[in-house]
Structure formats: C-alpha cells, structure tokens
Amino acid sequence: MEPERRWLRLRYIAGVMVMFASLLFSLAASKSGDSPTVQDLYESLESRMGYWLILGNTRHCGLYRKGQISPFPIAKAQRAMEEKMYMRLNLKPGSKVLDAGAGSGFVAIYMARKGLSVQAVDITPHHLADAKKNVKKHHLEDKITVDYGDYHDLDALPDASFDGIYTMETFVHADDPAKVLNNFYRLLKPGGVIVFHEADVVRLSEKFHHIMRLSHCQNTLKQGGYEKLIKDAGFINFTLEDLTEEVLPLWRFFGILGYLPYQLFKLLGIQDRFINVMAGVESWMNWGDGRYISVRAVKA
Template identity: 70%
Template sequence: MAETKAPVSLTSGRRNFRRRYVVGILVLLASLITAFVAKNGADAPSVQDYYGSLESRLGYWLLLGNTRHCGLYEKGQISPFPISTAQRAMEEKLYSRLGLEPGSKVLDAGAGSGYVAMYMARKGLNVQAIDITPHHLADARKVVTKNGLEDKVSIDYADYHDLSAFPDGSFDGIYTMETFVHADDPVKVLSNFYRLLKPGGVIVLHEADFSYNSQVLQDILRLSHCQNTLEEGGYEELVANAGFKDYSLEDLTDEVLPMWRLFGVVGYVPYQLFKLLGIHYRFTNVMAGVETWLHWGEGRYISVRAVKP
C-alpha cells in the first residue's frame, strides 16, 4: 500500500515551526541572561515593556510567526498546525462578527504587527490601525507596505485611553484582538469607543475573562500588563453601562485549546526548570502558557459584540 503523505500545508507548517524552535533553543541562554538583567519578576511592566522584552519578541516570532493572537480550530482538534491557517480563521470569525459592508471604516485598537488589519482590508474594510508599541508600529507599516495595502490601512501611534484626535462618529466598527485586556481603565476605553462609533456602529472584542482567581493568575496578569482582565460575566455589565445594546457573547474556549496545549507542552520542561531555579517569574509567557494549559477551564476566550443605538 502506498504511503500516505501529510498535506503540504500541514507539513510545511510543522517544518517552519521546528526551524523556528531550533533557532529559539540556540538563543535560550541569551534570553536567560537578558531576563536576569531586564526583569526581576516583581514589577508591573508597561505594555511596551512587556511586548518589548526579549522573551516576548522571541516567543511571538518562534511560535506565532510574529502574529499576536490565538488561532481558531474545530472543536476536538488536537493538532495546532498549520498555526497561520488557524489565525486566519480567528480573523474571519472577528470579521463575521462585525457584520459590516465593504467600504466600512473600522478602528483596529491595538493593531500589533498589522496582520488582523490586513485581513480586514482584504475583506473590503478601510482600517485605521493604532498601537502604542514602537516596534509593533514599525512591523505593521512594513508588512502593510509589503502587501500593497497602504490605501486600505492607515497606521498611527495612538493610545485607546485618549482618542481625542478622532472626531465623534468616525467609525462604523471598532475591534480589539486580545488588546482590551491591557486597558488600564476599561470604562474609559469603552466610553471612547462609544463616542467614535456612528449610530448603529459595532464593537467586537476578542478577549479573555476568568472564573477562578488565584495568586498564580494574578501574577500572570500583572506581569503581562493585564491586571484589569474581567471576571466571568463582567463584560455584559461593562458594555451595558457604556450605553451599548444588543450584547452577545460567543465562548470560543474549546476552539483555541490546540494552540494553548502547544504552549503548555513546548514550555513545560523549561518552566519546571525555571521554577526549580526560582526564576519562573522572569519568563511571563512561558509561565502563562504552561499555567493556562494546566488550569484549563478556569478562564475563557470570548468574542463580545455590541451595538451603539
């Protein structure tokens, strides 16, 4: 019987991941040294500090190809590969939740390296992308230009806590892809979003909440600048208080499990070593990946949607 070969895309995805992983192992010692210098595990880093750390920059490149959000999988799927295909599926989920017509103008509030903004542009939306991290902005401008989408995606420095540069009713939709959890003042941010939306405008927030609190969770949230992550049920009240209507929530926790299982498996041995040495707090992403996997079910990945009346 002829040997059955894995699909090219799956094989390629695994090969690319293995290549990045080998390179990552080679620089692990450098990362260890840098971690001692850069972080003491006791501070509350800024968003820029968190994303600018060597561990974060290496980890996002190594595991996610420099894209900074989860992938969406079929329920029950085991393999996380190809990761890029799952990430595009998550972007499609966000796009479908927005439900906007081609030509609509949207705000990408925390655009990272610009991959979500590019997906929305390819679907026909006009995107104003903002971020506060310098290397994110540089990456986003580079990939948007490389893909010839400058006419559909504008990229600017802006903090979603202060969006006074944009007039009232500027957008048909506003979305966050795992960035609202970084808000220092979630109430203020939602108030800004409400002001910037036209009547009938839509917000979609792909974020996390949690049902079980613990010291480990609070340490992870502090070290990744997510101190104001909401408890389960908190988004409905927050969104209603901001004036939005037609609230809906989709629980996507089961559909992101393959990626978090990968984080947990890949990081488990290094994490146990770091714990033995008492330095695990210096490796926020390794800690978050392993602990989230070990305590799966104590938090959720959710898609929140609401409309400005």
Template identity: 55%
Template sequence: MGGCLRQDVMQGGVLIAVMTNKSVTTPSVQEYYSSLESRLGYWLLLGNARHCEYWPPGTLWPFPIGCAQRDMEEKLWERLGIEKGSKVLDAGAGSGKVASYMAHKGLIIEVVDLTPLHVQQARRTIRDRKLEHKVSMRLGDYHDLADFNNGSFDGVYTMETFVHADESMKVLQNFYRLLRPAGVLLLHEAEFHWDSPLLQEVLRLSHCQNTLKQGSYEDMLRQTGFTDITVENYTDNVLPLWRLFGVIGSVPYGAMRLFDLDKRFTNVMTGVEAYRHWTQGRYISIRAVKPDSRD
C-alpha cells in the same frame, strides 16, 4: 511573589480584580511586548501574529498554525458584519496582520497601537502587502482618542488588547463616542477567574490586570450605552494552541521555577499556567451595537 496582593474594586459598577503592591513595579504593555522573550516567542511560534487561533473543537494536532490564524480573523470579519468600504478602528494592532486581513475584506482600517515596535512592524506588514491605500496607522493609546472626532467609525474591534486596559470604562466610553449610530464594537478577549497568588502574578507580568469576571463585559457595555450584545464562546476552539504552549513549555518552566527564574520568562510561565488552569477562564467574542438615534 514579592508580597503581591489581589484587591477587588468597583469600576463603573463592575467588580474587577487588580494587583496592589507598592514594592512591585508592573511591566508596561510596551515592556512586555518589546522584551526579547516576547519577540522571539511570537516570531517562532506564531509567525509574529499576536492573537489566538481558531480550530474545530476537539482538534489535537494544531498545525499549520497559520491556517487557524486566518480562521480566527475570518471569525472577526463575520462577527463584525459590516459592509465593505466601512471605516473601522483597530485598537491595538500588534504586527498588523489582522488589520491587513480586514483590509483585504474591503474595510478601511485606522490602526492605533501604543507600542512603537508594533507600529513599525504593522507599517512593514501593510507596506509588504501593498495595502497603504486601505490602512493608516499611528502611535496612540486607546485610553486617549481625543484626536478622533465623534462618530468617526462604522466599527471598532480589539483582538486580545482590551485585556491590557488600565481603565476599562474609559476605553469603552471612547469606543462608544467614536462609533456612528448603529456602529459595531467587537471584542475578542479572555475572561479570567484566577484567584491564586501565582496566577495573579502571571496576569501582572503580562500586563493583563484587566481581569474581568464572567458577565462583566456585558454589564460594562450596557452601562456605556451599547445594545444588542451577543457573546460567542471560543474557549474550546483556542485550546489547541494553549495545549501546545503547556506541553512544550512544561520542562523548561519546571527548571526555571527550580532556580527561581520563572518570572523572567513571562510567556513560558503564562503558557504553562494557563493550560494547567484552563477551566478558570474563557475566550469570547462579544459584539455590541451603538443605538441608532433614528430608532
């Protein structure tokens, strides 16, 4: 563990967990996603997608995974609940598959991602699917969206990227500013309740230190000014994927731990430990609305 410590701090009036250790360097988001392990793992297991899939509760056989990916993207579209032709910000687009799905549904998508590899892959995805007229993208950080005007978007969504935020309230305030009155914010994210040093190390290595406790999303959204907040729990729906990770990764992970190599293979470590501690977290879809100034 290298002496990695957990510290509870207040951010915008909400208790969150962060890792503190001056002797430990936390990998950046770019480093995490650009590593050879991440690139190979996402390509081989998820077809280069960067998000969880959606299955009916109780599903044991997770294949074909691609169909479950589309089902999760359909959930995102349904939960957004905005009209075709609306302009939407995809904050952290990965390989661009979610943005392309939203574009096929008739939305106009602006993509921001801070990992150069992701921007390259997303551009390739959009070009291959001939969606350049509906999707534009740029290298950028959702902590700093000053180049977008107030009220630029009808909707904003994240698909498992808000968990990487270093300053949660700042990001939510950015989203709030960018939304038009009655605009919709939708976050598909995980909540963690991992208190052990080992599990905190998993979060650090995958740059998921934005470890919000259950209920914190709702509190932070209210403080930012959002209303009409609703939450759907998809924990049972994403379990088949993490069960797969836990099963196929258990043997190599055991060998890695034996030779003290587990921290070099972050995704294997994350997959196995997440499945072993499945009851200590949730996967949720949380929707919030910016109040209409006319109300």
C-alpha cells in the same frame, strides 16, 4: 587515558552549553520587574522570540474545530480567527473600522482584504514599525492607516467617525476599561459595532492573578463583567460566544512546549522573568480558570 580525555571533552562541551544556555536565558528574560507596562511586555526579547518563532509575528490565537488536537498549521488557524472577527463585525465593504491595538498589522491586513477601511493604532514602537512594513509589503497603504494611538486617549479622532471598532486580545491590557469603552462609544456612528476577542476570568486564584499582573492583564474582567461594562457604556444588543475549546489546541501546545523550561526556571527561582512561558504553561495546567470569548454590541 583515552576514556579520561573523552570525559574531559564531554565536560567541556557540557560546560559551554550550560554557559550558552545561561547567556540565552539572561538575554531573553524580562527585565521589567513586578509590574511591567504593555511596552515592557512586548518589547522583551522573550516576547519577540516567541511571537516570531511560534506565531509568525502575529499576536493572537488561532481558531480550531472543537475537539481538534493538533495546533498545526498555526497560520491557518490564525486566519480563521480573523475571519471570525470579520463575520462578527458584519460590516459592508467600504466601512471604516478602528483596530485598537493592531500589533504587527495582520488583522488589519485581513480586514482590508475583505474590503474594509482600517485605522490601526498601537502604543508599542516595534509593533508600529512592523505594521507599517507589513502594510507596505502587501500594498494596502490605500486601505490601512497606521498611527500611534492609546485607546485610553483618542481625542485626536473625531466623534462618530467609525462603523466598527475591534480589539484582538488587547482590551485585556486596559488600565481603565470603562474609559476605553466610553472612547469607543464616542468614536462610533449610531448603529456602529464593537467586537472584542478577549479573555475573562472564571476562577481568580492567587497564581492566576499573579500571572495577569506580570502580563499586564491585571484588569481582566470576571465572568459576566463584559456584559455589565458594555451595557453601562450605553451599548445594546450584547452577544457573547465562548470560544475557549476552540483555542485549546494552541494553548495545549504552549503548555507542552514550555513545560520543561518552566520547571527549570522555577527550580532556579527565575520563572517570573519568563512571563510568556509561565503564562502558557500555567494557563494550560489550569485550563478552565479563564475563558476566551468573542463579545459584540451595537451603539444605540
């Protein structure tokens, strides 16, 4: 009887674990449907857990040496990406910049520590709360202002009021990229700079388009699209750096970490409810369909 009781206990434990996993999956899964908003995406428990557990609540990639395998330490690589942004802006201390889509405020904090004055805007409530808390924690209230702001509509901000504007993986969420660029052009002083660290598309497969829609990046520009759009808005001195291989270690980690859960979700037919897991795995498995780029231009 002892082996039978042991087997019953194992079945009971396994059943409890399955029930717990099912509950966790149901809680974490996105409920935003087929066309989520940006707020839906970032407010989901899956997103919050992932950014907190893996990325330290910082909402952007890390920058690594070409050929590096290990993604660790992730925080060091994220600071390297922020340094890359700062160097691309190439602004003097005291310059005023707009962080368009500030997330939890860590990029703005880095820029402020470098001597820039930052106006940070975002449209997601918990991002704004996190950013304000982080700015206060680092005693940078005199260098950083955090407010609600949609980069499609920045009429509250005066013309020619910024020396620089940047986006760190947020321009991909634009519903109307041309309108956003026209807003940025109006807000910049003559000679002011824009720098975007973003993705563009090399090969737009059906699967890739599906992932882009679920992650509210359906207007991600095709290769060559940034140069045309930015020049059409009136900017000059366009430059582009391809950083794809320098972000690979983190995306490889995403792919490996999420591979088995993703296969389970696919088996259960619920993979679309775990947008970040799907995007991480599919991007790694189809590396080369997109690029990670840094673009820079100047207002004439």
